[in-house]
Amino acid sequence: MHIFNQAPDPKIVTRQNTLVFLLILSALAGFVWWQLSHHFASDLALQSWNKILTVFDAFEFRIENLSMLQPHIPLYLMIPFYYLPAEYGYIAPYLTSAFCSALLLALWNHDLKQRNYTAVQRGLLVLLVAIHPFFLWAMTGGAVHGLTLLVFYLFCIASIRLTKYADARAFLMMALVLISFFFVDELAFFVFIAFFPMVQLLVPRRMIDESPMAVYLLVAVPLIVAVLTWLYLNNVFASNAYEFLENPYGSFRGSWLRVENVEWLRLFGGKFLTPTLLAIGLLLVAFPVSIWMIWRARRHTKILAGIAILVLNVALAVGFGSASYYLSHPIEIMSLMVPGIMAALILMPREFNATNRFVLYVMLALSVAGGWYAMNWKPTHEMRNWLSMFTSGEKQPPISGTDEALGKWLKENRGVTLIDDNVAYRAIVARGDAKDLMVPFTKEFQLALRSENLTELNNLSTLSSIGRAESFKIEQVVVQNPVYSKYNESLASPEIDMLTRRYPNLYAEGIVKKNVKTEGATVTEKVNLENSEPIAVELVYDDHVNWRVWRFKYNEELHRNVVQCIE
Amino acid sequence: MNNGTGQNQGAPRLGDLLVSKGLLTQARLDEAIALQQSTGQRLGEVLLANGWVDPIEFYKVRDSQKVAPPRIGDLLVSKGLITEEQLGSALQLQKNWGSRLGEILIAKGYISAFKFYQVLADVNSRAFVNLMKDRPDEALLSADDIEIYSELLVLPWKKIDGVTYVATANPSDKVMEFARARFGEQVDFVVTSKFDILWELQINMGEVYSTNAVYQLARKNPENSAQRVFATWQLFGGVMIFALVLTALTLWPMITVIALNFSMALFIFLVFGLRAILAWVGSRRGIDVKVGDYQLSRLVDKDLPVYSILVPMYKEAAVLPYIADALRNMDYPLSQLDIKLILEEDDEETIAVARSLGLESTFEIIIVPTSWPKTKPKACNYALNFCRGEFVTIYDAEDRPEPDQLKKVAVAFSTLPEDVVCLQARLNYFNHNENWLARMFTLEYSLWFDFYLPALEALRIPIPLGGTSNHFRLSVLRRIGAWDPYNVTEDCDLGVRITQEGMHVGIVNSTTYEEANTRFGNWIRQRSRWQKGYMQTYLVHMRHPWAFYKSVGHTGFWGFQFFVGGSVLGNLILPFLFLMFLVYLFASISVVNLLTPIFPQYILYISLFNLLIGNGVLIYLSMVGAFKRHYYELMPYALTVPAYWAMMAIASYKGLWQLINNPFHWEKTEHGLTNANKVNKDAEVQKAQLSPQS
Incomplete structure (x- = not known):
């Protein structure tokens, strides 16, 4: 016996596994290319990419500018794409998702190999999973759900280890996965809530008998740490611990703001039992292979419990997601069944028998067909677009006309511009960069919202992080037609832009100076205000549907004087 | 004729x-x-x-x-010194243990050593000599042979009519070979008792032993001795850095404070990172299981070597009966045990209690002459001279090792490569739920010994040994100069030194239960010593950083920096971080705004990670540690671990002050304060009352 003889886990990073990964990645990237060539671009993907652009092109890079309103890890993974040429940037969410999906399939292939599946069997299984529509939608839906699938697969693997050993490593794996899950996808919360009561069915009975508190503490604390972390970060960066829940643009609240536009929520929002039962039905339709698995595992109590917990976990998560007006469609959570089924196959006894193998392949093929059927049941706007890509071959533009036009105009007419990227993200992506754009996280934008009158914007002074006064010159303001936004179903967040909310007449009347108060102002402010009149403004862009751009006309000499005064 | x-x-x-x-x-x-x-x-x-x-x-x-x-057993029975039953029992044990009958009879307490050796003399047709009365000729003794004297249990006694007589408790060919080699052909032997030899050795060679105990390492390898606290360059470098920081603070206060803040945040981040990795690696199933039940079941007692056990004690008379009980109950042939109760010359109370207990002859009392520095490692070095085992281990007075620990280690040593020269058993506490402090201590040890140390072994990072239950190959321990008497965490130093010498330390799957400190002052004393010792160890091994890097490799080097160095520096930094956090939480906005400039975004992100994820992970790991130990009731207390870290910071500053002020002072930890002893004793009494025999 050697001192360092503890059997190590089989190596994951091997030449063969790398090759498999690259092959899968190529295939998935090919699908992404095909999809984008059909000009399908999800709003979620555009929003994500817009975040990267605005944060990296900002005067000062700060991670918190990604906002605390959505999980950060998918955004971090997209950062390398920022350095691609601007016109290809918007593919980042898709390629990131494809990368994670390829990683998931390669990892599964590795795990299947450990279970002695042959290369041909593995190839066939990987193919049958990869063409399942839930998998394809998760990968290419624009929300980097490929990463969610990967993390959920690891969650299932951790659960399997919990079932088999319930040792320290199993709990550490589970903790790591749960913390990561929370920062990858807000769905983690629903999955966890559904999973928590079933933990006792997973771990060995003796452990529950000895101390149920210990088991539940070990499972719950990681997620609690993650949530508390997020609350604290929200408090630090947004001065409100609950900002991520209260802000209308936050993804943690899912579709609650768009209930009227989402059929699923109109029917089942606020309900628990009906959507849960419906989810079970849909799962059986989309994954008949799960029925076969339950049949095959009927003599293996632990495996049977594992598969039942998986199905129940997903269905209950759909129930919780619907009850809290989060889900826009159950597929958002039901796609987790794909990695669930993959993990369950690892747990199952290997199918040596040719007949059983054949039945497995047939059931997986049936699942693919069932999946297509389930997707067509009450699809969302984006799902409809995505599905039409396959059926009609219709080519839709990735970014709609008015947004694209504004983006192109802004690209040509550069200058320091106030713009609310929560509604103008498509235009920003179409522009290709966010340089000189003052979006809501910038001090300039926040000063604009706090200003008495937008005419003050010709000179905004602010303090940098090292305490030096800096002065900015806002040149133009982009404003959205408040009427238009109410009727745009495709918008992920159909809100009126923040400038319009602060200055309701901005779209119609432009920048008008009113009731300037100099009382209580500092000398600098008085100089600024007194000398700022008259300011000429002009409408420089109007698409007559959605967007207008108002531009300041500055007295350059005056501006210089004010800057000197401030310094 | x-x-x-x-x-x-x-x-x-x-x-x-x-x-x-x-x-x-x-x-x-x-x-x-x-x-x-x-x-x-x-x-x-x-x-x-x-x-x-x-x-x-x-x-x-x-x-x-x-x-x-004449067979000695029969002779003893015929003389009425033992009974037939005792002889039968001893012979049965002899079949299993493979030891000499005499050793078994003495170890089992069937006969006093003094009487036995008298009979042994008769069997050998030799005279029995009481060395206390009939002292050996000092001129015949040689300091060069002191190791042989204790190993063979022999002493040159007297020269009579041209024949040199050696006194031995172990008549054998080896003894005679030694005698001939030293004194020529005209030699013979007389018989004496083992205790006479040990007593005589201490009387005659005490000074030599004492000097060796203190100076052996410093003479053999001065660079590894903590006798000198700081190397010149360390002192010079430290002063230079301090001066540079002061100058920078004067000239560029904001930039300097930011740089210091950044250094602290990054350091803590790396320490967290290392600990998370160690916990992950250490959680591998069976990572420290070197001996399984199957191997243990196949073990034949006859194959077991003599095992020396050192039990250093100072003013711990109260716990002496408990350790004696624990050692008696070890699942190891008693005749193969060589137990040394190491007592200080001036500790009259413990010496008196040890004598009054009438311990079996397996227990030998070693009295360490008073000399400076008065430390545990010096006492152990002193006692090492009398050890006869193939392996040696240390137990503290309050220890309760698992009974099969010695067997497990013996099996592990026999199967592991020769370069594995030390095996550390896991340490934990028997009074783990006594009070909050004991709970915290237990959470800490569960993580340290059940996760971190096995991971250090797996990653080949130098292992800071625990203060007890570390088992050595005796010959190697002697060769490398044993413990550093000037280092107040000699165990930590020794573990690092072994790795530096190109050998390995392993962790073995057996636990020794100790008494957790339950009193604040006592805990601070103990922890400040540990922290001071860690500082000493760090300074000693960083005297020649490049040589150290070459000897332990890059993983070992950086692991040492952030594990040993990190343990100390992390605690010293902690008060600043706590203070800033409290200011942020409770101070007014204007005060908080003062902090804002020293947290540029890159520092802010690292600091937030450390505060939220780093601390969260450490708290969680403490829970997992308790879970692995099945101390479920302690798990919720993991949430209060930050308060324990604050205590560590206090102890660290005390340790730092002592490093400068009084580096070799041994802050004695008081043992025997737990209620668990009383509880155990009550339980035993109750059990005895309930048993059908009673």
Whole structure:
């Protein structure tokens, strides 16, 4: 016996596994290319990419500018794409998702190999999973759900280890996965809530008998740490611990703001039992292979419990997601069944028998067909677009006309511009960069919202992080037609832009100076205000549907004087 | 002619036998017989005194001549010193243990050592000598042979009529070979008791032992001794850095504060990172299981070597009975145990209690002469001179090792490569739920010994040994200079030194339960010593950083920086971080705004990660540690661990102050404060009352 003889886990990073990964990645990237060539671009993907652009092109890079309103890890993974040429940037969410999906399939292939599946069997299984529509939608839906699938697969693997050993490593794996899950996808919360009561069915009975508190503490604390972390970060960066829940643009609240536009929520929002039962039905339709698995595992109590917990976990998560007006469609959570089924196959006894193998392949093929059927049941706007890509071959533009036009105009007419990227993200992506754009996280934008009158914007002074006064010159303001936004179903967040909310007449009347108060102002402010009149403004862009751009006309000499005064 | 060797009538005579075997000429024999008749001496005595025959060959011939030598067991029964039953029991044990009958009888307490050795002398037809009354000739003793004296249990006694007599408690060919090698052909032996030899050695060689105990390492390898606290360059470098920081603070206050803040945040981040990795690696299933139940079940007691156990104690009379009980109950042949109770000369109370307990002869009391520095490692070094085992371990007075620990280690050593020279057992606490402090201590140890140390082993990072239950190959321990008496965490230092010497330390899957400190002041004293010792160890091994890097490799080097160095520096930094956090939470906005400039975004992100995820992970790991130990009731207390970290910071500053002020002072931890002893005793009484026999 050697001192360092503890059997190590089989190596994951091997030449063969790398090759498999690259092959899968190529295939998935090919699908992404095909999809984008059909000009399908999800709003979620555009929003994500817009975040990267605005944060990296900002005067000062700060991670918190990604906002605390959505999980950060998918955004971090997209950062390398920022350095691609601007016109290809918007593919980042898709390629990131494809990368994670390829990683998931390669990892599964590795795990299947450990279970002695042959290369041909593995190839066939990987193919049958990869063409399942839930998998394809998760990968290419624009929300980097490929990463969610990967993390959920690891969650299932951790659960399997919990079932088999319930040792320290199993709990550490589970903790790591749960913390990561929370920062990858807000769905983690629903999955966890559904999973928590079933933990006792997973771990060995003796452990529950000895101390149920210990088991539940070990499972719950990681997620609690993650949530508390997020609350604290929200408090630090947004001065409100609950900002991520209260802000209308936050993804943690899912579709609650768009209930009227989402059929699923109109029917089942606020309900628990009906959507849960419906989810079970849909799962059986989309994954008949799960029925076969339950049949095959009927003599293996632990495996049977594992598969039942998986199905129940997903269905209950759909129930919780619907009850809290989060889900826009159950597929958002039901796609987790794909990695669930993959993990369950690892747990199952290997199918040596040719007949059983054949039945497995047939059931997986049936699942693919069932999946297509389930997707067509009450699809969302984006799902409809995505599905039409396959059926009609219709080519839709990735970014709609008015947004694209504004983006192109802004690209040509550069200058320091106030713009609310929560509604103008498509235009920003179409522009290709966010340089000189003052979006809501910038001090300039926040000063604009706090200003008495937008005419003050010709000179905004602010303090940098090292305490030096800096002065900015806002040149133009982009404003959205408040009427238009109410009727745009495709918008992920159909809100009126923040400038319009602060200055309701901005779209119609432009920048008008009113009731300037100099009382209580500092000398600098008085100089600024007194000398700022008259300011000429002009409408420089109007698409007559959605967007207008108002531009300041500055007295350059005056501006210089004010800057000197401030310094 | 009766030459007094017990031969029977009709058997060939000894002189004739020696001649027939060519060991003696006929003329010499005749001359010897003539001398025998004139002096009245025995023939053998004449032959040996004149060096006419090789003593070893002589005894072989003499012994072969005996037809039915009296068996010592029968002799003891016939003399009424033991009963038939005791003999039967000892013989049965002898079959299993493979030890000598005498050792078993003494170890089991069936006969006193003094009486046994008297009978042994009779069996060997030699005189029994009480060395306390009939002292050896000091001129014959040599400091060069002190290791042999204790190993063979022999001492040169006296020279009488040209024959040098050695006194031994272990008559054997080896003893005679040694005697011949030192004193020529004219040698013989007398029998004495083991205790007489040890007593005499301490009387005569005490000064040598004491000097060796203190200076052995410093002389052999001064660069590894903490006798000098700071190397010159360390002192110079430290002062330079301090001066530079002060200058920078004066010239560029904001940038300097930001740089310091950044350094702290990054350092803590790396320490967290290392600990998370260690916990992950350490959570591998069976990572420290070197000996399984199957291997243990196949073990034959006869194959077990002599095992030395050092039990250093100072003013711990109260816990002496408990450790004696624990050692008695070890699942190891008693006759193969060589237990040394190491007591300080000035600790009269413990010495008195040790004597009054009437311990079996397996327990030997070693009295360490008072000398400076008065530390545990010095006492252990002193006692090491008397050890006879193949392996040696240390237990503290309050320890309760798992009974099969020695067997497990013996099996592990026999199967592991020779370069694994030390095995550390897991440590934990028997009074783990006594109060908040004990709970915190237990959470810390569960993580440290069940996760971190096995991971350090797996990653080949130097392992800071725990203060007890570390098992060594004795010969190697002696070779590398044993413990550093100037280092107040000599165990930590030794673990690092072993790795630096190109050998390995392993962790073994057996636990020793100790007494957790339950009192704040006592805890601070103990922890401040540990922190000071870690500082000493760090300074010693960083005297030559490049040499250290080459000897332990990059993983070992950086692991050492952030594990040993990180343990100390992290605690020293902690108060600043706590303070800033509290200011942020509770101070007014204007005060908080003062902090904002020293947290540029890159520092802010690292600091937030450390605060939220780093601390969260450490708290969680504490829970997992308790879970692995099945201390479920302690798990919720993991949430209060930050308060324990604050205490660590206090102890660290005390340790730092002492490092500068009083580096070799040994802050004594008081043991025996737990209520668990009383509880256990009550439970035993209750159990006895309930048992059907009672």
